[in-house]
Amino acid sequence: MGSMIVNGMLEKKCISPEAVLISTRHPETLAALTGKYPSVRVAESNRSLARKCSRILLCTKPLDAVRVLSEISGDLRPDTHIVSIAACLPLERIARFFPGPVTRVVPSLTGEMQAGVTLLCHNARVSRKAAQEIEELFSALGTVVVIDEENIDVATDLTSCGPALIAVLMEEFARAAVRHSTLSLEQARALAVSTLSGTARLLDEQGSPTGTILRRVATPGGITEEGVQQLRSDMPRVYDTLIQRTLAKYELRKADVGAEGDRLLDPGP
Template identity: 30%
Template sequence: MNIGIIGLGSIGQMLVKAFCKSGAVAPEELVVFNRTREKADNLRAAYDLKIADTAQAVCNQVDIVFVCTKPLEILPLLRTLSIPAKTHVVSVAAGVSIADLESVHTGSVSKVIPTVTSSELRGVSLFACSERLSSEQREQLKWLLSRIGVAQEIAEEEIETATILTSSAPGLIAGILESYAQAAVRKTPALSIEIAREMLVETMLGTATLLQNEKLGFDQLIERVATKGGITEEGLRVLGKTLPKGFDELFDMTASKHDMLKQMIHKQNSTL
């Protein structure tokens, strides 16, 4: 199975490294292209992959190609290419719909929303497939993604909300934990920010492991930790005053951003 990756930004590079690290793909089965050659050369120094001179050259020699360019670059790029009908085109860009992809490629198309944590072979990769996909192509994509974490197929209309729980979550969680650590240091300046951060990272890892290994629901873990009238119960009461509203605002903002991006892509597609 030959796999192509067009665009070696953070997501494209992550996919190369994760596929090779997991053993899902042998480096010689990878064909990459990037407008500036340096990134491709750096990857080849670490992995004996193939570098194509053009995006078209990638499409000519692979079974599945991951297009990892910016959202507004996807459709203009694909329109310049002559992609074999047998080639499965996968976009990792937000805002670009399956219908958009089908308008520029006669073969199979899919959307994948990766996560940076796949570099550690953990996390959830979301994917949605067009009806053109064969069962073999769907299983092939699912298998690839499952080697670098959890592959979750999802309806396209659900993918934007789910993205906040997967792809965006590492950054959001890091932001929440940083605020948590900073608040601790404001309360007790003798506690260093470095130690506060280390404590929270280890606690987060332990919490995730406990939830997963014992198959606990969040409510079950809360019940285990929050004794009646105790500090944790009171802490949850304080958070309950502000967190729900904050998360509602987060999802509303995200929906607005996605709508704006989709309108831009629709306008762009109608003028091409």
Template identity: 30%
Template sequence: MAHESSPRAALTVGLVGLGRIGTVLLTALGRFAPDVAVLASGREPERVAGAVADWPMARAVDPQELASTADLVVLCLPPQAYRAWIEALAPTMRPGAILVSVTNAVTLEDLGRWCANPVIKIIPSPAHAVGRGACLLTAGPRATAEQVERVRALFARFCRPVLTDPADARIASNLAGCAPAILAAFCASFLDANAARAQALDPEALRAMLAESVGALAALLDEGASFEDVMRRTATPGGTTEAAIDALAADGPALCARIVEATFQREAQLLGIPPPRSSPATPGTPVRG
């Protein structure tokens, strides 16, 4: 049920665009920060109204109301749509309201030139809808320490915010924002490779087993185990798990280096800057612990 956000909530978050990540943030705020008022806008007002209908703290509004009312204006838009939105509506933002970018594909410097308000970048993850995931937070132009802390404290209610040096924005995004999707893609391939040999178990049973294993890994890591601990505890010397890990070790490092390289190349394309020099053919020193 929608309602007027009056008397004014302690914080009003404006979600510009309810696509994938806008919907994730709506869900996370609704589940874990229901005292925060949410305003949402989009190109199809009826669809936005339908999406917020389940969240009492949220209201569908037009872009003008969102821009002039929200304390945090979160641009859940494709990078290509940022400049047009900012040039049309950022001048109407309240003084002190924070423009929040969710993309690495528009530089903080550009955002600071297009918009007079403080700018903060967050790189969220779909995991926030279930109260998990790391969220990268980078202070942009004009953002004060108090404003950064305000955004960090809000996101800490449903994820693990990590203050990120812009120099490491790409790799941090890979490990936080992209990782759930990349690991899910690996799981899908591993599932397919096993399903191709299934004789009695149906696909749903196989999928449920792997999903349980992923949850088990997360639980072990939460209790302080390292990746290496999990491998050591599972792989009996001379056994089949060890054989599987050896097979992965043969191709995995080069494959992972290609995956990381693809992210650097694509980000350069999106930013319209020259492609970065390729990383070395051999991956770097393993990170242990």
């Protein structure tokens, strides 16, 4: 995700390579990026980066994110703004390590295509100007939507888990078609994915709501309507269960991340 974000911002010239300093455990993984942008610099350590940068994009897994926050908390500058993409690490948890401006970002793999949504949520310490600057930076990856933190997990299902969840839907649609025909899986996949792409354009670019598409495709009493009725009957239960399961998982992860944060803040005797 870190690579996708930095690449996207550099490609769109939202940031200059000279302004980018990266710290990672395995600098060799940066070869492609530094090959393409030789002015991108690699920091000696997380702590030295914290001393040098005022805007820090934290792109590790959630447990590592609290560990990095704990590691760098003593080195952060008075003008630091932390931008964290770690899921399950709420703003208030970050505030325990750093009381200044923090923005939570939920990127999506769709950002690689400069499409889809990046969710953002700022804490009260982020100035309007800093918020606008961050929102502009992330617009290099598609649409930016600022959201209340209380809705961030469900919205993450839609935007960030979305590419996987939608890809699986198409895959299952294609597999069912294969079970009832002599189409190959590749053929069925290609048909489903191309239709998905066209439907996304109808929904998005032409602003056709689902109702309009249904009116134009699903004649009352016709064949498509049979399928629509089946989905209307089964899908609410499927999606309710899906969201209940993901929300339960977010809570479990938040508890783990919270416990690690507590341990780091108070290591005990």
